[in-house]
Structure formats: structure tokens, C-alpha cells
Amino acid sequence: MPAEPGTVRPGGRTARVRAAVLRAAGDVLAEQGFDRLDLADIARRAEVGKTTVYRRWGSVTGLVADLLADMAEQSLPRTETGSVLGDLTANADLVRRTLADPRQGALFRAVIAAAACDARTARALRRFYEVRVAEWAPCVEQGVARGELPAGTDAAAVVRAVSAPLYYTLLTTGEAPDAAAADRAARAAFAAAAAGVYVTGDPAAEPGPSPA
Template sequence: MRDKRFHRAEPGTVRPGGRTARVRAAVLRTAGDILVEQGFGGFDLADVARRAEVGKTTVYRRWGSVTGLVADLLADMAEQSLPREETGSVLGDLRANAVLVRRTLADPRQGALFRAVIAAATCDERTAQALRRFYEVRVAEWAPCVEQGVARGELPVGTDAEEVVRAVSAPLYHQLLTTGVVPDAPAAERAARAAHAAAVAGVYVG
């Protein structure tokens, strides 16, 4: 079940149906296109409405602001993300997580979207909050893999499952943001192995 905290009180985050759903999909697709092309600095609700062929009033009424629209875009991205993969071992699960993160960052559209949103989050608190909620959803999705590993005796009792999951993706995002180089398959493997070794050693206990 998805973490419903992500959908609280942010304009545009209530999932609509019918025509309203089609309008939301068109606006979110267009918003993503503009972020990829121009970054956050070129983001304007009126431009989104024009390119999505949706009434400007509709966009302003439903999302209220650029940050409200970005929050909904992140909510949609979280919902569309692939579910966790369970391989039967903690290391296998962490590898699967690392592969998924690497594929996302390597994707021309998704990678560019994340770079634009992360850049915006450094100077806009509402965007930063939306980004934090996005990662809360994704980390909560994968944390059971670590919890199951604890139950199987692969990891020490008291291991912080969410911290282990974050430790897998952290070096991959760091590489992309600090060097501009998309992580490759060996980088994903190193990230998974490093997080697993640290967890086995008890680094994330307590």
C-alpha cells in the first residue's frame, strides 16, 4: 500500500477520474516536458496550460502555484515507480534497488526531471518538502526487503531498514549531481555491496 502521507493538503494531489484525470495527465506530462527542456527557472503555469491545451484558469485553480504542480508531478512519479523486487536475499534486493535507481537516473527524461527538481529544492522550501515526501514513499516501498533480511538472520536485530535503503541510492545520486556522469552498472553494484557490507557489520543498528 502506498504511503498516503504523500497526498496530504497539496493542491492537485487528489487523484481525479474521467475528464479530470485526462486533464491532470496532460498537465503533468507537459510540466515534465518543460522541466526537462528549461529547468525550474523556465517553469510557468500559463505556459504549461498553453502547451497542454488546458484552460489557464483550470490550471491555476487546481494546482495554485508552480510548487503545487511540481508536488503533484512528484506524487505521480512516486506512484508510477516500479514496486520493489524481492530476490530472497538482502544483497539481491539491494542490488535490484540500485539497478532501478541507476536506470531511472540514466533515463533521458527521468534523469533530467530529477536534476531539475533537486536543483529547485535547494532554493524553494515547498519543492524541497515535496521531494522529501517523494523519497519517503520510495524508501518505505523498499524498507521491507531489509526488515525481512533481519527476520531471516542476515542482518543484526535493530538495523534501521530505511537508512540501509538510503545508503544504496545516495552514492548514485551524489555521482550524478557532483560530476554530471550517469552512474553505470558497476557503480550500482558497488553501492549495493557497500550498503550491504555496512549493514552486516552493524553500522545501521540503533
């Protein structure tokens, strides 16, 4: 089966072309929104032939999907401070700084808006967050191993609980969350996790006897 446009990772000169095109696409998304994306315009901005762009990405949604994949790859790695609360605070601050960045914040608003009405963009956005949650989940798993959180804690759910109120602030107020909001989000997620809110199942339960 042939690969979906925008999913094959190139190297060499092709990698440089990809970087230029994705940079141009991100600029347009941040400046003008999803509905103004046009492959011919992106090719012009990136100083790349239109044929190359159409052949590689095929459509605007294919280009956005590849942009999100690249953003996930380029995102900063997790911070490990030695405590769950410290790690979650670092995660919250990274999300806050991303949303507060003039280019990145506008880009995320545009992609989130597009995902609400375009299935392929929605899938690409979900993949982006799957990658980012998987990057930070080990911080929670290490906290469980250290005894800071109860066994059976759903690490991915805790990580999502940190960023959820920050995105909600952005989407409902139009303003990026501040440092105090990021700190509250991290502390709330940690407190809930420590209280067992995110424990799935009962890891301590032993199978009972079979009925006679």
C-alpha cells in the same frame, strides 16, 4: 481546512487532465529546468484551459509537488529476489537506470536544483523519497527476519545508503552512475548493514536492576 492545491487525487476526465498537465510539466522541467516553468505555457502544451490549471494547482510549486507525488505513485515496485544483497542490487540498478534515462535524469536534476532554494519543492521531494524508501524497506526487514542482517537494523537507513552514492555521482560529476557503480553501492550498503553499522540501539539488551 481546504486541501493544498495539487494534493487532491481526481478521477475520470479530471484524471486525464491531470495526467496531461503533469506530463507537460515534466517535459518542460527535463528540457528547460525549473525556472522556465510557467502555468500558462503548461496549459498550452497540455491543451487545457489556463483557468483549470490555475484553479487546480495555484502555482508552479504546487504543480511540481503534484508531479513528484505522481512520480512516486508510478515508480516501479520493489524487487524481491530472496536475499538482501539481491534486493539491494535491484534497487541500485533501478536508481541507476532512472538517473541514466534522458528525461528522468534531467527531471531529477531540475527538481533537486529547485529544492535547494524553494521550501515547498524541498518538502515535496522529501515526500517522494519517503514513499520510495518505504516501498523498499521491507526487503531489509525480511533480511533481518531471515537472519541475514542483525536485529535492530534501520531498514530505511540501509535503503538510503544504496542510492546516496549514486545521486552523489550525478550531482558532483554531471554523469549518471554506471552499472559498476550501482553494484558497488549495493554491496557497500549490504556489507555495512551486515556488520551492524545501521543497528539502532541494542535490541539484545535487557533492562538492568534498579539501583538500591
